[in-house]
Amino acid sequence: MWIKYIFIVAFYFSSSIVLGQTEVDTLSIKNKLQPVSSENIFKTDNYYNWGPSIIKGDDELYHLYYSRWPKKNKFSGWLTHSEIAHAISKKPSGPWQFKEVVLKGTRNDKWDAITAHNPKIKYFEGKYYLYYIATNFGTEKINDEKLYILGTKKILNKERNILRRNMRTGVAVANSLEGPWKRQGKPIIEPSGPITTITVNPAIDQGKDGRYYLIVKGDKPNEKRFIRNQAIAIAEKPTGEFVIQDKPVIDYLDTEDMSLWYDKKRDYFYGVFHAHTYIGMVSSSDGINWEKATEDVLMAKKIPLSDGTLLLPERMERPFIYTENNEPKVLSFSVKKGDESYIVFREIE
Numbered sequence: 001m002w003i004k005y006i007f008i009v010a011f012y013f014s015s016s017i018v019l020g021q022t023e024v025d026t027l028s029i030k031n032k033l034q035p036v037s038s039e040n041i042f043k044t045d046n047y048y049n050w051g052p053s054i055i056k057g058d059d060e061l062y063h064l065y066y067s068r069w070p071k072k073n074k075f076s077g078w079l080t081h082s083e084i085a086h087a088i089s090k091k092p093s094g095p096w097q098f099k100e101v102v103l104k105g106t107r108n109d110k111w112d113a114i115t116a117h118n119p120k121i122k123y124f125e126g127k128y129y130l131y132y133i134a135t136n137f138g139t140e141k142i143n144d145e146k147l148y149i150l151g152t153k154k155i156l157n158k159e160r161n162i163l164r165r166n167m168r169t170g171v172a173v174a175n176s177l178e179g180p181w182k183r184q185g186k187p188i189i190e191p192s193g194p195i196t197t198i199t200v201n202p203a204i205d206q207g208k209d210g211r212y213y214l215i216v217k218g219d220k221p222n223e224k225r226f227i228r229n230q231a232i233a234i235a236e237k238p239t240g241e242f243v244i245q246d247k248p249v250i251d252y253l254d255t256e257d258m259s260l261w262y263d264k265k266r267d268y269f270y271g272v273f274h275a276h277t278y279i280g281m282v283s284s285s286d287g288i289n290w291e292k293a294t295e296d297v298l299m300a301k302k303i304p305l306s307d308g309t310l311l312l313p314e315r316m317e318r319p320f321i322y323t324e325n326n327e328p329k330v331l332s333f334s335v336k337k338g339d340e341s342y343i344v345f346r347e348i349e
Helices: 001-026 075-081 146-151 156-163
Strands: 047-056 062-070 082-090 097-103 113-124 127-135 168-174 196-206 210-219 228-235 258-264 268-274 278-284 291-300 317-325 329-339 340-346
Touching: 047 075, 047 317, 047 329, 062 075, 062 113, 075 113, 075 146, 075 156, 082 113, 097 127, 113 196, 127 196, 146 156, 210 258, 228 317, 268 317
Parallel strands: 047 113, 047 340, 168 196, 196 258, 258 317
Antiparallel strands: 047 062, 062 082, 082 097, 113 127, 127 168, 196 210, 210 228, 258 268, 268 278, 278 291, 317 329, 329 340
16 A cells, blocks of 8 residues: 555656656747748859848847858868858848958958958847857967868868867857947857867847856867767856866767857746758756756758759758747748858747
8 A cells, every 4th residue: 555655656756757847848849830932042143141140229230241252262161261241131131231241261360360250149238249269379370271272171171260260159248239339359258078179159148047148169179080078168257267067968969159148037948959861859847957858959061942843952050039028039040052151040939
């Protein structure tokens, strides 16, 4: 009798835990993603467009910050010639109109001498923060001709690899989306713990505790294969100092391009990423311990179009979810097909 009673209580308790977790992570996106029309594709002549990040301004317009670099520098020239541009729209799904270039490589002896890439735009404590990645060639000066050549080389090229090893995450701060943008004098985070070599592709939001949670990508320690980990770092201020936590966000799968947000309604952290063949999602109740989300696969590398056909890209990366009033409104991501790269916006309804 007592054994039966204990079993029933234990079953009820364990079921409550599972149900509680399910009730907490209730975010549903997958079945709400809409087909893509021409208005939902942001393509510009003579440039590769990449890496979207969206914010709504006081002007009631939507502001897109993204990477772009000239086609004359080839697609691999993102490492050497990318700059961060700004576009505007009346809707977060487009159509978008180019406005200006806001950040380039400084071309001096600073940490961000070469390129400005993969932006994330955020509004914290009355200011705008534009997180980005950049690199340099060490103490050696590099002219435009050599920079162009390095931009066309493979990643294993010895000199191009210098640029890769020096990639870090930094931030520029402004009182307005119109700028001016004040760069910080050094990167905001260095590799440690579950990542080595690089700290790139930042994703950040503020938790309910007031602290700032930053996800960055780096190489997986003690790994001979080309595999990257995602790490979580925490700071008291948007500019750091960020402390990388021991437990990685993802180390069981080679992933890139995390985008992070804290959902106040659900009291949960969410992150979207790409894993080469699909866009996936992870979640966390505390911002430190991450697991596969209830919807861990949001979409395969097939994009439904409004005319009923499918767009099959060669690459589909840099996912970003724009939220408004704690509800996801748009899933945007970068696409490469042939010698074109552009940004796609899928409405969530």
